[in-house]
Amino acid sequence: MHKHHPDIHDVVIAGGGPVGLFLACELRLLNLSVLVLERSEDPHSPLKRLPFGMRGLSAATLEALYRRGLLDEVVAAQRANDAAGDMATSAHGKEQSRRPAGHFAGIQFYHEDIDSSKWPYRLPSPADTSMAVALETLETVLARRASAMGADIRRGFSVDAFHASDEEVAVHAGGETFRGRWLVGCDGGRSAVRKAGGFDFVGTDPECTGYSVDVEMADPEALPPGRHYTPTGMYTHARPGTIAMVAFDGGAFHRVQPITREHVQAVLRRVSGTQVTLTKLRLATTWTDRACQATAYRQGRVLLAGDAAHIHSPLGGQGLNLGLGDALNLGWKLASTIRGDAPADLLDSYPLERHPVGARVLDWSRAQVALMRPTPSTRALEAIIRDLIATRDGATYFAERVWGVSLRYDLGGSHPLVGRSVPDFERLDGTKVGSLLREGKGLMLDFDAGASLQALASRWRGRVIHVAGDVRDSLGLRAVLVRPDGFVAWASEAVPDDREIAQALSRWFGEPGDAGESA
Incomplete structure (x- = not known):
């Protein structure tokens, strides 16, 4: 405890x-x-x-x-x-x-x-x-x-x-x-x-230095708005003076020297192919693609x-x-x-x-x-x-x-929903599954309201909440075990097997018994 x-x-x-x-x-x-x-x-x-x-x-x-x-x-x-x-x-x-x-x-x-x-x-x-x-x-x-x-x-x-x-x-x-x-x-x-x-x-070294800057220009019309690919890089301009640009320099200028108006102007001229003049550098930051x-x-x-x-x-x-x-x-x-x-x-x-x-x-x-x-x-x-x-x-x-819709953890299990984010099932009283996860505990969704399933889930009291009752669209499922993070640990379209469910509960929630006093 x-x-x-x-x-x-x-x-x-x-x-x-x-x-x-x-x-x-x-x-x-x-x-x-x-x-x-x-x-x-x-x-x-x-x-x-x-x-x-x-x-x-x-x-x-x-x-x-x-x-x-x-x-x-x-x-x-x-x-x-x-x-x-x-x-x-x-x-x-x-x-x-x-x-x-x-x-x-x-x-x-x-x-x-x-x-x-x-x-x-x-x-x-x-x-x-x-x-x-x-x-x-x-x-x-x-x-x-x-x-x-x-x-x-x-x-x-x-x-x-x-x-x-x-x-x-x-x-x-x-x-x-x-x-x-x-x-x-x-x-x-x-x-x-x-x-x-x-x-x-470990990973890969940078190919470029990226700049995000907020500037004032002598002639804002000289730099066309939108995203532009050039022979020396890429830049995006949102008027009046928000500019993002990428210079393929191997990341040479990231955090190695102060970002001055003169330096940003020189890079912008090189990347954009224009002779734009910056009169003020209000805000600037750099990044690289080091991964x-x-x-x-x-x-x-x-x-x-x-x-x-x-x-x-x-x-x-x-x-x-x-x-x-x-x-x-x-x-x-x-x-x-x-x-x-x-x-x-x-x-x-x-x-x-x-x-x-x-x-x-x-x-x-x-x-x-x-x-x-x-x-x-x-x-x-x-x-x-x-x-x-x-x-x-x-x-x-x-x-x-x-x-992030394609996110799925490899948790084993035969049902294609296992490892995915739980659907936001809606109960007949209008309650949605998402609102039942606020306590950070697991959920046993029992769409058939089986007495044995409730008794089984009760052995993990304090860690798993048993939720019985029909929903508006069960997607053909009879029962679903949901981890505290909202991902499906087990799901079944058939009549649930007590031993199979107990194994799933034990795998994610430990041995049966009331949770400790912290719960």
Whole structure:
């Protein structure tokens, strides 16, 4: 049985960005003591606001926020952001002609070209397929929720080092030492936890330096708006002065010198082929397409999540969604392990499930950079991708990847729903399954209301909630076991077999018996 100790936190999280904050919320759902150490004293930054702070939330992320009761708050906060006025409503679908649904290396695909009938396990839900949000808005909502749930968030503490034993981890930050049973590095691409822990971080070197700048120009008309591929790179101009550009220089100018107006002007002239003159540089940041991943996400009592575990170019906006997916997958598994009611190998399933997802996103990022290279052969390949993405099957494929609809963990099991996000089944009283996951516990969905199934689920009381009753569309299923993260662990269209269900329950929720006092 798990008990708190006043001098030691259950989990210390290095990094108070969206990934660390969401993980803190997940751990607090199961009443663990959580300390978040964030290097930055001020959570606000112009780079987190629009336009540079705009992020696309995938279907998987929106489902996670909805299931934890956060989606409405995020939507409301984004609507209140005057600079983003109508972006938030995209979460609930705003119909208009040729509505952009996403892009691959800047090549748009559109909602009306997507065949959603290819996704038979998606039911109508408040969580739509995509939404644009300012990073600052999302981070503010998550910080507010984590604090309200009792997480201890301390700013101005940069993790310098740690010492791990078989029982705990001593974390050194800001001249102080904090003790935790576990340490999770959510401290970004230059993660101090990853470096101090000696995690192998392997991948591919950069081909380009990307720039996102806000400028004033002597003659804004000299630079045509929109996205343009050139013999020396690519640039996008949104008037009056928001510019993104990519220079294929091997990443030579990323974080090696101050970003000056003169330097940005020189790069813009070279990439655009124009003699544009910049009169003021208001804001600027750089990035590269370096793509690396930790070979292991865990060493003893130290784990990695988010950019600490994997980095890639921001093209396509996959990084935030990937990190939040890590937090959702890790949270309940680490909490169950600490409480002592988890199967022995439950925590091992975190890297087994999430490492392949990260590797796939890194390759997706690399493919986009490859399609932007300033060569005749790349432009020829781009024309072919453009033709493919304009087809119904092509748009559907790219939507699956960009929106995260195709996400499926290899959990075994014979039913094709196993490993996928649970459909948002609607009960006859109007209750939806998504709203039943707010406590962070598993669900046994019993559409036949079988007495034996209820008795079986009751043996895992405190960890699994038995939900009986018919639904408006059961998709032909009799019963479904849902993990706390909303992914299907077991499903059956036949009369359920008690032994088979018991095995599935034991695999994900440990031995039968009431959960410990932390539940």
